[in-house]
Amino acid sequence: MLLGVIADDFTGASDIANTLAKGLPGSGGLATTQFLGVPSRPAAVDCEAGVVSLKSRSIPVAEAVAQSLAALAWLRAQGCRQIVFKYCSTFDSTPAGNIGPVGEALAKALGAQGVVACPAFPTTGRTVYRGHLFVGDRLLNESGLEHHPLNPMTDADIRRWLARQCEEPVGLVDWGTVRRGSDAIRAALAAAATRGERLVIVDALSDEDLVAIGAASAEAPLVTGGSGIALGLPQNFIAAGLASGRRPAFIGVGGPEAILAGSCSRATLAQIERHRAGHPVLPIDVDAVMAGRVAVADLVAFVRGHAGRAPLVFSSASPEKVARLQAAHGREAVATRLDGLFAETARALVAGGIRRLVVAGGETSGAVVSALGLDALAIGPEIDPGVPALVADGEKPLALALKSGNFGAEDFFSKALAVLGGAPARGEAA
Numbered sequence: 314m315l316l317g318v319i320a321d322d323f324t325g326a327s328d329i330a331n332t333l334a335k336g337l338p339g340s341g342g343l344a345t346t347q348f349l350g351v352p353s354r355p356a357a358v359d360c361e362a363g364v365v366s367l368k369s370r371s372i373p374v375a376e377a378v379a380q381s382l383a384a385l386a387w388l389r390a391q392g393c394r395q396i397v398f399k400y401c402s403t404f405d406s407t408p409a410g411n412i413g414p415v416g417e418a419l420a421k422a423l424g425a426q427g428v429v430a431c432p433a434f435p436t437t438g439r440t441v442y443r444g445h446l447f448v449g450d451r452l453l454n455e456s457g458l459e460h461h462p463l464n465p466m467t468d469a470d471i472r473r474w475l476a477r478q479c480e481e482p483v484g485l486v487d488w489g490t491v492r493r494g495s496d497a498i499r500a501a502l503a504a505a506a507t508r509g510e511r512l513v514i515v516d517a518l519s520d521e522d523l524v525a526i527g528a529a530s531a532e533a534p535l536v537t538g539g540s541g542i543a544l545g546l547p548q549n550f551i552a553a554g555l556a557s558g559r560r561p562a563f564i565g566v567g568g569p570e571a572i573l574a575g576s577c578s579r580a581t582l583a584q585i586e587r588h589r590a591g592h593p594v595l596p597i598d599v600d601a602v603m604a605g606r607v608a609v610a611d612l613v614a615f616v617r618g619h620a621g622r623a624p625l626v627f628s629s630a631s632p633e634k635v636a637r638l639q640a641a642h643g644r645e646a647v648a649t650r651l652d653g654l655f656a657e658t659a660r661a662l663v664a665g666g667i668r669r670l671v672v673a674g675g676e677t678s679g680a681v682v683s684a685l686g687l688d689a690l691a692i693g694p695e696i697d698p699g700v701p702a703l704v705a706d707g708e709k710p711l712a713l714a715l716k717s718g719n720f721g722a723e724d725f726f727s728k729a730l731a732v733l734g735g736a737p738a739r740g741e742a743a
């Protein structure tokens with residue numbers, strides 16, 4: 314394995330796996346596998362990039378650090394020459410962590426200083442300018458992310474936000490330097506390292522900026538960021554003759570389908586509205602769940618009763634409703650209960666024959682995929698930016714889409730089911 318990624322949630326892991334598998338147009342990507350948790354056995358010999366998916370974004374700092382270091386140890390044992398720490402393009406974290414502590418721990422373990430920290434993902438509207446993160450034309454803290462159920466993002470100055478999580482000074486490479494290209498970026502990172510800056514926010518406004526940052530990082534033991542930070546990395550290995558850039562063929566999976574949504578993001582709410590116009594949907598009554606009046610069997614019965622019509626079950630709700638539910642039942646308690654409900658429902662559905670499963674939400678996807686007991690996923694074509702089709706091999710293959718809350722066009726759900734079934738994806742000839 315050439316490149317190892319430690320991702321702090323499962324949707325984020327498939328997002329960066331997609332970037333690495335795709336590579337740059339014309340030059341190809343790396344043969345990439347998404348692992349679910351730290352594997353207990355070696356990777357296949359033909360795996361060039363391995364993405365270890367953790368569920369470490371919103372857990373206590375010490376646990377996140379320990380899990381990330383365990384992932385690092387496994388990736389190094391597979392021979393990785395470079396490590397990426399993947400976090401959210403909207404920098405989801407609390408002032409207590411976990412991006413800073415995990416980033417610093419990995420950097421110390423690898424002896425790295427002046428480490429890139431760049432969540433930019435311009436295709437989905439995330440850009441970084443003078444250390445401030447924008448979502449579209451809004452600052453992060455006015456983008457809707459300030460209402461996130463677990464990690465409300467209330468400061469767009471991510472250098473300041475990261476510094477609150479870090480023990481060591483946080484640097485900045487501004488866009489004026491980035492636009493001068495990879496040599497200038499490399500020199501600025503080296504200067505940051507000599508000043509004792511362990512993590513360095515790097516501005517990026519476009520894919521060209523990210524490719525330049527990737528080229529500047531060819532020899533870096535560690536880079537950190539959103540999936541955009543991986544845009545230029547496969548090319549470093551291909552240019553060095555270490556990888557071929559060829560992509561394995563994707564074979565879709567037919568059979569019964571279900572959609573589960575626990576994300577409360579704006580994008581997911583809009584996708585639910587679009588889907589409910591033509592398909593059966595079951596909104597979950599969260600108060601009833603908390604009172605024990607709604608259970609797995611109710612959700613499973615709904616999906617089975619609407620087989621073949623792309624049934625959707627969702628707990629997603631507006632910020633006002635989420636705030637009311639959290640005040641009534643407790644933030645953690647609601648999230649734990651709902652994540653558990655989706656996980657058990659998915660397990661029952663797959664045991665009952667579901668072969669195509671779409672899940673919306675990072676925490677939700679982590680809970681679902683963990684419950685399914687899968688250990689590795691092959692990366693298929695991109696459904697929408699940041700969301701690939703995934704296939705778990707086995708006696709009966711299972712096709713999955715794990716959608717980050719904020720990703721995907723309004724017609725995402727039905728499009729995802731079609732691509733999982735083998736229909737042509739974005740940019741592919743019919």
Ligand SMILES: Nc1ncnc2c1ncn2[C@@H]1O[C@H](COP(=O)(O)OP(=O)(O)O)[C@@H](O)[C@H]1O
Nearest residue numbers: 462575576578628630648651674675676677718
């Ligand atoms: N109606 C609701 N009220 C409160 N919390 C909810 C509700 N629905 C889902 N949640 C919780 O909110 C969290 C959403 O996070 P996640 O699944 O990561 O979505 P996203 O990808 O949008 O961040 C989950 O832990 C989920 O259980």
Ligand SMILES: O=C(O)[C@@H](O)C(=O)COP(=O)(O)O
Nearest residue numbers: 324325328401402675717718
């Ligand atoms: O970087 C991103 O935006 C995504 O890959 C991601 O991590 C999103 O997380 P969720 O919104 O929790 O799915």
